[in-house]
Amino acid sequence: MRNLGHVAKYTFEDILGNSSKIKDAIEKAYRFGDVDATVLIYGETGVGKEFFAHAIHNVSPRRDGPFITVNCAAIPDNLLESELFGYAEGAFTGAKKGGKRGYFEMADGGTIFLDEICEMSEKLQTKLLRVLQEREVMRLGDDRLITVDVRVIAATNSDLRKLVKEKLFRSDLFYRINVLSLVVPPLxxxxxxxxxxxxxxxxxxxxxxxxxxxxxxxxxxxxxxxxxxxxxxxxxxxxxxxxxxxxxxxxxxxxxxxxxxxxxSPDYITVSPSPTSQFENTYDQELTLKTELDSQTAIVKALAAAGGNKKKAAQILGISRTTLWRRLKKYNIL
Ligand SMILES: Nc1ncnc2c1ncn2[C@@H]1O[C@H](COP(=O)(O)OP(=O)(O)OP(=O)(O)O)[C@@H](O)[C@H]1O
Ligand SMILES: [Mg+2]
Structure with a gap:
């Protein structure tokens, strides 16, 4: 039942990289394909978590079943609840006649990919925990339980352990989903x-x-x-x-x-001539306008090369951190 939009597009071949770290992650993920346990994929933004989720599903015995992606951060909470669990006819004004299946029902026989799971509200975390424990869902406004056969793959770019400590993520849910964990290392x-x-x-x-x-x-x-x-x-x-x-x-x-x-770079900085230049007479008086511009450009380039890290940028320029700091202030590059 491969209906449009509910298919995992990517395979392990699409995951690029030659390093031993990425190869280890691929090998581990490959083994996760064999079993049915819940997987938690952790990694910074842009490392390929979604690719891994697709690839795991595509080597699993569920590969011919649906693959449903839910971006928990993109859907407002009240909507996410009915999207995940569905609703019964007349559950709320505007509810469809005959009700609606939720993503869990749609993923029956396949995999549900809960992306950015850390964004789920406390209320939804509680509901999700119940579904994972019982493998049953109840549509909103309904009193019937529907059995679902779904494998869960979750992803997060926040440290869930930290969120658990801060009481922002339920610890019992964390243990439930963190059965198999996969860390995708940053570039x-x-x-x-x-x-x-x-x-x-x-x-x-x-x-x-x-x-x-x-x-x-x-x-x-x-x-x-x-x-x-x-x-x-x-x-x-x-x-x-x-x-x-x-x-x-x-x-x-x-x-x-x-x-x-x-x-x-997120530390992107713009250069504008200093409007006040209160440091002008105190520091670097020898600079002419031309060299001043060169110096500004050099600083901007060094900061970009250092990914915004001022210590590294100072090293690249061969100046001390305090000198760099002074110049940043002088040129109004902050
Ligand atoms: N290992 C990889 N091989 C090939 N392409 C990759 C890889 N990692 C990331 N990409 C590219 O980067 C894009 C982002 O990857 P993906 O959506 O899987 O990241 P993510 O880890 O889910 O990030 P986010 O947390 O921001 O959602 C992909 O569409 C792909 O083009
Ligand atoms: Mg993603």
């Missing part, structure tokens, strides 16, 4: 994957945009290695797309890489 902990991903996406986007780019200037590649990739593979993919679109020569320039990383 900065497997930098060996960077050149591979870079080549892969360069190829893909050259084909897509009909370009013939041979590579990135060495200095640009260096920036790729130094950058911290807070948005992980998704960020690298997006940056490669931008670089390919904006390049018409044989090689992608290091300047364009710098600019792209700067724009992409």
């Amino acid at each position: 900065r902990e497997r930098r060996e994957d960077i050149p591979f991903l870079l080549d892969y996406f360069l190829n893909i986007f050259c084909k897509k945009y009909n370009k013939n780019i041979k590579g990135i200037e060495p200095e640009g590649i260096e920036l790729f290695y130094q950058y911290d990739w807070p948005g992980n593979t998704r960020e690298l993919q997006n940056i490669m797309e931008r670089l390919v679109i904006l390049t018409d020569s044989n090689y992608i320039s290091a300047d364009l890489v710098t600019e792209s990383l700067m724009i992409s």
Whole structure:
């Protein structure tokens, strides 16, 4: 019963990376395919959690059954309840005639993927716990229990243990879903994957945009290695797309890489001339306007290369942190 939209598109072949860390995660996930226990996938944004969830379902005995994705963060709480568990006819004004099946019923015989599970309200966590324990759902406004045969895969980019400690996530639900846990490591902990991903996406986007780019200037590649990739593979993919679109020569320039990383980084900073410049007469008086601009640009570039980390940026520039700090203030780069 592979109906449109309820199919897991990705397989383990779609998960890119050569590092031992990503290979270990793939191998572990592959083994999770054999069993029916609940899986909790943990990893930062953009590491490929969704790909892993699809891939696990696709090697599992449930692969011919439905795969239903529910993004718990995207659906408002009151709606999420009826979407997950369904409702009976007349459950509320505007309810459909004959009621409606919820995602759990729709996932019967297959897998339900609860993405961003940490966003679920306390009330829904309680209801979910009951469903997981009893394998039965009750539609809103109904008194009948419906048995469901569903495997649950959940994902989160927040540390659920921490949320449990802070009493924001039910500990009994945590133990229920954390039967098999899979951690997908961030890109900065497997930098060996960077050149591979870079080549892969360069190829893909050259084909897509009909370009013939041979590579990135060495200095640009260096920036790729130094950058911290807070948005992980998704960020690298997006940056490669931008670089390919904006390049018409044989090689992608290091300047364009710098600019792209700067724009992409969450610590993105804009340079504007200091309106007050109260430090002007005290510090760096020797700077002419031209060198001042060069200095600003250098700072911005260094910060981008350091992923916004000021200590690293100071190291790149060969100046002390206090000097960097002073200049940031002076140029109003904050
Ligand atoms: N290992 C990977 N192999 C191939 N593509 C990847 C990989 N990781 C991420 N991507 C790319 O990044 C995008 C985001 O991946 P995915 O949606 O699985 O991330 P996520 O971990 O679920 O992130 P979020 O927490 O933000 O939802 C994918 O659409 C894919 O293009
Ligand atoms: Mg996701």
